[in-house]
Amino acid sequence: MIEVKNITKKFGNKKILKGLSFTAKKGEITCLIGINGAGKTTALNAIMNLTPLTSGEILIDGKKLTKESYQTIAFIPDTIAMLSQMTIRQAMHFMKDFYTTWNQERANELLNFFQLTETQKIATLSKGNTAKINLMLGLALDVDYLLMDEPFSGIDIFSREQITSVFTSHLIEDRGVLITTHEISDIEHLIDKVILIDDGIVVKDFNAEDMREQEEKSILDVMREVYVK
Amino acid sequence: MNIQFNKRDPIYLQVVQYFKQEMAIAHLKPGQEIPSRRDLANQLKINPNTAQKAYKEMENSGLIYTEGNLPSRITEDNHVLKNIRKELIDEATDHFIAAIKPIHVPLDELVDLVTEKYTQASKDKEDLHD
Secondary structure, eight states: OEEEEEEEEEEEEEEEEEEEEEETTSSSSSEEEETTSSSSSHHHHHHHTSSSOSEEEEEEETEOOOGGGGGTEEEOOOOOOOOTSSHHHHHHHHHHOOOOTOOOOOOOOOOHHHOOOSSGEEEOOOOOHHHHHHHHHTTTTTSSSSEEEEEETOOOHHHHHHHHHHHTTTTTTTTTEEEEEEEOOOTTTOOSEEEEEEETEEEEEEHHHHHHHHHHOOOOHHHHOOOOO | OOOOOSHHHHHHHHHHHHHHHHHHHHHHOOTOOOOOOOOHHHHHTTOOOHHHHHHHHHHHHTSOOOOOTTTEEEOOHHHHHHHHHHHHHHHHHHHHHHHHHGGOOOOOHHHHHHHHHHHHHHHHHHHHHO
């Protein structure tokens, strides 16, 4: 389980996170939802220790973040981190050199699934295909937790469908996924847990199926209650 | 397998409802093997935890059964199967009556209308198959 406990973050005088707390469990898809600037990406960066916190703590499986934590957790940013002149094959070699958890078999399977070939240069890929490669590079790591920052933004509907079907396959199963989005409709059926963030704090936190069952509300209904005032 | 999910009802109940319908019209036959929870999740594009919940619900209500480690199967209990059909028909009829009642339509007119439209709908369906 990823436990985010009362974290705060200031950039200069501007408070971005104002005491954010939530958890994300293994075997579940947890979705951080919030409008632009709510603090979603900063929260993910904080979990990956990419940005120092002003206060609060983050635990992964009960332990504080260390260098070794990165063997159990992977971050898929919203833009690809590979050099554009690399081919897909070179990008995979790069990952293999840096991560002991790299699983080439799974990488090949994903390439196949997305119908991409490893001789293609990253610079020549369409936006949708770049997103798929970005996702592939993260998913091919044998880690327990995956953080994904806006995997659907700016991608055509068929690519989005292809990406969502990865979520229901063995490529994700049993792992913990923490995903940020402001586009809920594509993944509404997939999410276990929803965390609504506004202005650096959690405003609501619920299980999607329980919400439908007990209050007969869709995720969007709840979002409307929370965000539209 | 294809379900158009609505966003307000629990997904797992929508899956159960779909299975009931398929069983009532014998698209899913007694004793027939059903997909694993992972396959079902993948086919319907839903969360595997939700697929699991749907199967648990169906298992509890006797719609499906599992022996040891074998794949789950549709029940062979005729009593259960008959009940499903009755339940679905009752549910749909109650729904219809609840919607039409406030309009105070005389029963004769209603029966005629239902007969006419139902025949037409069945005919349209046949044409579609040709």
